[in-house]
Amino acid sequence: MELKIYRDKNEVAKQFSEYFSGLVEGKSIFHVALSGGSTPKIVFDLLAADFSSKIDWSKIHFYWGDERCVPPTDDQSNYKMTVAHLFSKVDVSQEHIHRILGENDPHTEAKRYGKLLAEQLPLLNETPQFDLVILGMGDDGHTASIFPHEIELWDSNENCEVAIHPDSGQRRVTLTGKVINNTKEVVFLVTGESKSEKITAILEKKEGHMDYPASLVHPKSGSLVWFMDTDAAKELT
Ligand code: 6PG
Numbered sequence: 001m002e003l004k005i006y007r008d009k010n011e012v013a014k015q016f017s018e019y020f021s022g023l024v025e026g027k028s029i030f031h032v033a034l035s036g037g038s039t040p041k042i043v044f045d046l047l048a049a050d051f052s053s054k055i056d057w058s059k060i061h062f063y064w065g066d067e068r069c070v071p072p073t074d075d076q077s078n079y080k081m082t083v084a085h086l087f088s089k090v091d092v093s094q095e096h097i098h099r100i101l102g103e104n105d106p107h108t109e110a111k112r113y114g115k116l117l118a119e120q121l122p123l124l125n126e127t128p129q130f131d132l133v134i135l136g137m138g139d140d141g142h143t144a145s146i147f148p149h150e151i152e153l154w155d156s157n158e159n160c161e162v163a164i165h166p167d168s169g170q171r172r173v174t175l176t177g178k179v180i181n182n183t184k185e186v187v188f189l190v191t192g193e194s195k196s197e198k199i200t201a202i203l204e205k206k207e208g209h210m211d212y213p214a215s216l217v218h219p220k221s222g223s224l225v226w227f228m229d230t231d232a233a234k235e236l237t
Contacts, residue, residue, distance in 0.1 A: 004226065032131060034064050035136045036064075044081075066145035074102070110160040130184065136190065141198040142213050154216050156178065188228070
């Protein structure tokens with residue numbers, strides 16, 4: 001595991017964009033699962049502004065680590081956010097965008113998406129293997145859309161599951177630990193003071209840290225890198 005700590009969220013976005021560009025370079029095809037949330041939004045803006053001609057976007061296949069069960073036109077949609085901040089500004093191949101169909105029945109879509117991953121991605125341990133999974137972490141320690149109140153979803157035998165947001169009751173389709181921990185590179189993008197307590201609990205294995213889904217991210221044969229700002233890292237010893 002590697003920690004990369006930078007002065008603020010904009011520097012996190014800049015450094016991650018360089019890192020992402022380096023990962024993609026020289027690859028003929030690249031499969032990445034994107035995250036929703038505020039930090040990825042800043043990353044997408046920066047990739048669009050400074051990397052539109054530095055990255056061969058046509059060789060990247062885009063997926064999501066989780067999606068809200070809403071139509072793609074809904075402001076809650078991670079897909080809609082990604083189109084607004086990235087896909088509308090760089091030369092991606094439309095047929096390489098594999099969105100989770102938030103408008104469909106959640107359980108039907110979780111099965112469909114799990115099957116699509118098995119068809120589109122190389123398999124390791126008979127499980128789809130991403131080149132990169134980008135994750136955020138909620139203030140409650142959730143990641144993707146695996147929340148503490150239903151942390152058992154992490155250990156599902158399925159590639160995807162249907163989760164329920166603890167406050168809003170909104171349903172989500174999410175990758176499970178089976179896929180996330182099968183990835184070549186997992187990157188957390190975590191910024192802001194509100195994350196510092198959970199990040200410290202997880203990274204310093206404090207009492208109760210195993211109750212936070214983000215603490216379960218340990219790629220079996222891949223790497224894990226935390227990109228964070230000094231606010232999120234401020235309680236680390
Ligand atoms: C989502 C994200 C979610 C997000 C965390 C952190 O669909 O909302 O996948 O898991 O990464 O909630 O969000 P922030 O980066 O905005 O704090």
